[in-house]
Amino acid sequence: MKENEKIWEILETVNDPEVPVLSIIDLGIVRGVDSFISPLGGNGANISITPTYSGCPAMDVISMTIRMVLMENGFKEIKINTVLSPAWTTDWMSEAGKEKLKAFGIAPPTPKQQVCHTPLFHDGEAIQCPRCNSYHTKLISQFGSTACKAMYQCLDCQEPFDYFKCH
Numbered sequence: 124m125k126e127n128e129k130i131w132e133i134l135e136t137v138n139d140p141e142v143p144v145l146s147i148i149d150l151g152i153v154r155g156v157d158s159f160i161s162p163l164g165g166n167g168a169n170i171s172i173t174p175t176y177s178g179c180p181a182m183d184v185i186s187m188t189i190r191m192v193l194m195e196n197g198f199k200e201i202k203i204n205t206v207l208s209p210a211w212t213t214d215w216m217s218e219a220g221k222e223k224l225k226a227f228g229i230a231p232p233t234p235k236q237q238v239c240h241t242p243l244f245h246d247g248e249a250i251q252c253p254r255c256n257s258y259h260t261k262l263i264s265q266f267g268s269t270a271c272k273a274m275y276q277c278l279d280c281q282e283p284f285d286y287f288k289c290h
Contacts, residue, residue: 151215
């Protein structure tokens with residue numbers, strides 16, 4: 124197996140600390156992987172990641188976890204680069220990741236973001252309840268359990284839920 128493929132497989136085991144049902148691969152935050160022979164001896168890895176939200180506090184934990192899991196798998200030198208441009212978008216999430224979100228009780232991003240202009244967003248992009256699948260929902264707060272999510276409530280089953288905001 125090529126080293127780059129091995130790194131991708133290893134990174135699939137690194138979960139997001141805020142939504143542990145998702146790997147960083149599911150989230151689409153890993154922008155690039157490049158293996159190299161380290162001058163220190165052995166294999167090295169250069170990983171590029173993009174935060175899901177500007178100032179995301181989980182990125183430090185994610186970087187540390189990437190470093191630890193790669194070291195546990197024999198990589199001697201690990202370089203982690205944060206890439207801010209282009210900005211992360213929910214389009215980078217895997218379809219499997221979106222299904223995992225829904226099963227976890229968080230509304231995944233809509234298949235195609237229809238509304239990304241803030242005033243229009245308030246007027247009602249239909250967000251499906253991850254519990255009962257109703258579109259009869261309302262925005263409660265622009266910020267949910269984390270800054271990258273909004274809080275909604277289903278008007279049919281009455282349950283509150285997080286929704287990954289339009290990015």
